[in-house]
Amino acid sequence: MRPRRFVAIASALAAVVGLAAASLAACSGAAETGRVAPPASQTTTTRASCTHRPDACTTRQAADAAGVTLGTAVAASHLDQADYRRTLLETFNSITPENELKWSSIHPTPDTWNFGPADQIVDFAQANDLQVKGHNLIWDQKVIGSTPDWVLRIDDPAELRRVIRDHITTVMHRYRGKVDRWDVVNEPLDTVGSGLYDNHFRHVLGDDYVAEMFRIAHEADPEAHLFLNEAAVEYQPAKAGALIALVKRLVDEGTPIDGVGVQGHLISGSVEPGVLRTLFDELRSLGVAVAITELDIPTSSDARPLDAQATVYGQVLAECLDASCREVTTWGFTDRYTWIDDFLGPGRAPLPFDRSYRPKSALNAIRDELLLHQNGN
Numbered sequence: 001m002r003p004r005r006f007v008a009i010a011s012a013l014a015a016v017v018g019l020a021a022a023s024l025a026a027c028s029g030a031a032e033t034g035r036v037a038p039p040a041s042q043t044t045t046t047r048a049s050c051t052h053r054p055d056a057c058t059t060r061q062a063a064d065a066a067g068v069t070l071g072t073a074v075a076a077s078h079l080d081q082a083d084y085r086r087t088l089l090e091t092f093n094s095i096t097p098e099n100e101l102k103w104s105s106i107h108p109t110p111d112t113w114n115f116g117p118a119d120q121i122v123d124f125a126q127a128n129d130l131q132v133k134g135h136n137l138i139w140d141q142k143v144i145g146s147t148p149d150w151v152l153r154i155d156d157p158a159e160l161r162r163v164i165r166d167h168i169t170t171v172m173h174r175y176r177g178k179v180d181r182w183d184v185v186n187e188p189l190d191t192v193g194s195g196l197y198d199n200h201f202r203h204v205l206g207d208d209y210v211a212e213m214f215r216i217a218h219e220a221d222p223e224a225h226l227f228l229n230e231a232a233v234e235y236q237p238a239k240a241g242a243l244i245a246l247v248k249r250l251v252d253e254g255t256p257i258d259g260v261g262v263q264g265h266l267i268s269g270s271v272e273p274g275v276l277r278t279l280f281d282e283l284r285s286l287g288v289a290v291a292i293t294e295l296d297i298p299t300s301s302d303a304r305p306l307d308a309q310a311t312v313y314g315q316v317l318a319e320c321l322d323a324s325c326r327e328v329t330t331w332g333f334t335d336r337y338t339w340i341d342d343f344l345g346p347g348r349a350p351l352p353f354d355r356s357y358r359p360k361s362a363l364n365a366i367r368d369e370l371l372l373h374q375n376g377n
């Protein structure tokens with residue numbers, strides 16, 4: 001059963017993409033019977049030989065050779081599993097803590113800091129030469145409970161500003177030089193719609209809170225690359241327009257914003273060709289970097305679900321890389337551990353490795369696009 005807290009968001013999004021709520025779970029298990037791709041090479045070639053002999057590359061080497069940050073969300077609690085670590089290290093050159101840096105995880109009460117799980121991930125990254133994306137500093141999504149109650153109870157703007165500054169500064173200082181980029185504000189826009197999400201920060205601080213958060217983060221770590229991260233723009237042209245307008249306003253006002261992440265939870269299993277390319281081109285024209293930050297593509301009721309899924313993975317990679325986006329991060333990598341099981345129901349198999357860590361056709365599609373884009377082509 002899906003956790004109750006996810007059902008409201010999933011249903012609202014299902015309406016947007018034109019899916020009946022029931023059909024969200026209709027193809028449970030479809031992917032489990034599909035074929036898996038042959039294993040990617042496990043050899044340890046250098047970057048140079050990888051460029052000349054693409055078949056010998058690990059996916060991570062293919063990403064390095066293409067100059068692409070290929071990331072995945074990870075959970076500290078899985079890092080003790082050998083299969084999990086091996087697959088992760090052969091495939092990705094960047095990781096994002098899935099939950100460990102969120103305010104409610106790392107700073108659950110005013111005087112409690114729970115750094116352990118995030119430290120574990122950052123130490124693992126350091127030991128294995130992985131980049132780390134920090135996710136996230138500010139996110140008040142009411143249904144998910146991403147901001148702890150003690151913060152939501154602060155109604156005095158001066159006090160809230162003091163608490164935010166302390167939180168952002170403490171977290172960014174702890175990981176300075178180890179986390180090179182941060183989602184400063186996650187999901188500032190309405191999940192469904194095109195207005196600013198009426199979250200607690202906006203409610204107390206006013207509409208300019210988004211810019212203010214970026215200024216605080218920039219003061220805390222002037223070297224860090226600062227991102228705004230947004231969801232569900234792939235199916236909502238009005239929301240994509242609102243995102244572009246918001247970023248333009250921030251840039252015009254001189255806000256220290258470096259990039260925009262598009263989450264890429266493709267809950268319908270597809271996205272209209274050209275939508276992402278156009279969005280990324282428009283954002284790039286504002287002078288910011290662009291990235292896909294939380295990609296997962298649930299299988300649908302297609303006759304060949306894994307092939308259909310692979311096609312969409314390839315399409316997304318191609319549109320992103322063609323628009324000079326230099327990061328694609330998947331929200332997990334094995335169907336064994338995916339939030340989609342809670343969000344949409346089990347069995348939708350949205351990730352590039354199956355539950356036994358065997359690469360799926362989706363991984364080949366990702367590799368093919370990376371190899372095509374080697375040397376910045």
Ligand code: XIL
Binds near residue numbers: 099231
């Ligand atoms: C999700 C995690 O994957 C789950 O484990 C957690 O229970 C809820 O949050 N958009 C985001 C991510 O920005 O932080 C969310 O991650 C998924 C949606």
